[in-house]
Amino acid sequence: MSELEKGLVFAGVDTHKDTHTLCLLDHMGRAIGTFRFAADAKGYDALAGKIGGPATCVGVGVEGTGSYGAGLTRRLLELGYRVHEVMVPGRARRKPGRPKSDPADAEVAARQVLARVNLSKPKDQSGWTEELRQLMIARDRLVQATSAMINAAKSLIVTAPEDLRSSLEGLSRKSLRSALSTLDPAAGGIILALGSLGRAWELQDREADAIEERMKRVLEANAPALLAVYGCGTVSAAALAVAGGGNPERLESEAEFASLCGVAPLLASSGKTERHRLNRGGDRRANRALYQIAVTRMSYDQRTKDYVAKRKRDGKSKKETIRCLKRYIAREVFRALRRPLEVKGPSWKDLRPARQALGITLVEVGKALNVGFQKVSYAETGRLMNAKFLEEYDAWLKSQLRIVG
Numbered sequence: 001m002s003e004l005e006k007g008l009v010f011a012g013v014d015t016h017k018d019t020h021t022l023c024l025l026d027h028m029g030r031a032i033g034t035f036r037f038a039a040d041a042k043g044y045d046a047l048a049g050k051i052g053g054p055a056t057c058v059g060v061g062v063e064g065t066g067s068y069g070a071g072l073t074r075r076l077l078e079l080g081y082r083v084h085e086v087m088v089p090g091r092a093r094r095k096p097g098r099p100k101s102d103p104a105d106a107e108v109a110a111r112q113v114l115a116r117v118n119l120s121k122p123k124d125q126s127g128w129t130e131e132l133r134q135l136m137i138a139r140d141r142l143v144q145a146t147s148a149m150i151n152a153a154k155s156l157i158v159t160a161p162e163d164l165r166s167s168l169e170g171l172s173r174k175s176l177r178s179a180l181s182t183l184d185p186a187a188g189g190i191i192l193a194l195g196s197l198g199r200a201w202e203l204q205d206r207e208a209d210a211i212e213e214r215m216k217r218v219l220e221a222n223a224p225a226l227l228a229v230y231g232c233g234t235v236s237a238a239a240l241a242v243a244g245g246g247n248p249e250r251l252e253s254e255a256e257f258a259s260l261c262g263v264a265p266l267l268a269s270s271g272k273t274e275r276h277r278l279n280r281g282g283d284r285r286a287n288r289a290l291y292q293i294a295v296t297r298m299s300y301d302q303r304t305k306d307y308v309a310k311r312k313r314d315g316k317s318k319k320e321t322i323r324c325l326k327r328y329i330a331r332e333v334f335r336a337l338r339r340p341l342e343v344k345g346p347s348w349k350d351l352r353p354a355r356q357a358l359g360i361t362l363v364e365v366g367k368a369l370n371v372g373f374q375k376v377s378y379a380e381t382g383r384l385m386n387a388k389f390l391e392e393y394d395a396w397l398k399s400q401l402r403i404v405g
Helices: 041-051 070-079 102-115 128-158 162-168 173-181 189-222 234-244 254-260 284-300 302-313 318-338 348-358 362-369 373-380 387-404
Strands: 009-015 019-025 031-038 057-063 083-086
Touching (some): 009 041, 019 102, 031 041, 031 102, 041 070, 057 070, 057 102, 070 083, 083 102, 128 162, 128 189, 128 234, 162 173, 162 189, 173 189, 189 234, 234 318, 254 318, 284 302, 284 318, 348 373, 348 387, 362 373, 373 387
Parallel strands (some): 009 057
Antiparallel strands (some): 009 019, 019 031
């Protein structure tokens, strides 16, 4: 081994909110020492200085590159270090006799880099995917707050005076919100309470809709292929884009992406029974998005309905069938993540001008395609990114153009 190789070091970092603990190993796996730094800009530079230059560092294993270690990871990558995400085992999986401490966890991270086990490339949390992640967090909290407002309002309506209760019971969600928000704020008692809840509900709905509209514009500009996946709406597309991160090329195969989303099949065979079960791990938000797409296709896509019927004849349960569907959808989503700007079929932006040039109304299109005119309008305004329906609509418009011509 040359003198240069003898100078190589392996680094591991255990990250926390206020401090980061660094462990350095030499080329023989011997501990050089452990050091603690503040979790701020000066601390990141001091930690990098303790490691030495990128040329003499084989790699840095960082725990929590997407949470407490996000800032450190960005800084180390800027400086040219090879950064790996490591998984430090929790207490339940820790070896007997091994202590739980920051220096011990940092050493485990460094030894994983030394052994090249349990390493993965950190997800790029910058650019448009990071914006989507932040918008999703805000929208989720607004939706949760709205649900709390609705539940509180409905519980008050149950005990309201008879005339007020009879006027509010049985209303749809939108009508109830409008009725509550228009109650006189000068009144006291239950009317004031219901009016305050209604106005807060309306405000939060508007904020959530505005955020979702921004999410859609971000996706249209950076990953229209995700929106073109059948049954994939704005929220589901955003969750899958965030799971892939700004560097989905770090995922080497569709099987790796399926495992990331928790839809890779797990063996659950015993004796003469051979079967697979659902995976309870992975990114649960992305898993939920795949589930929503699968349920939508089971309701509206004839090809999926035929597949479900076939699986039922084969003896598969509904849960097992959905598991299979999610795995197939993950394959489709993985391809969309790898080619985010590649959208096959017609563009929704061309549909309305073509319809208007022919002098055809939305209602006439809806009757011809056996759908409601609202669906046609959603397709023309980009709110319905359904490639199959867009192709059907475009083909119908072209057939009408040939008739007129």
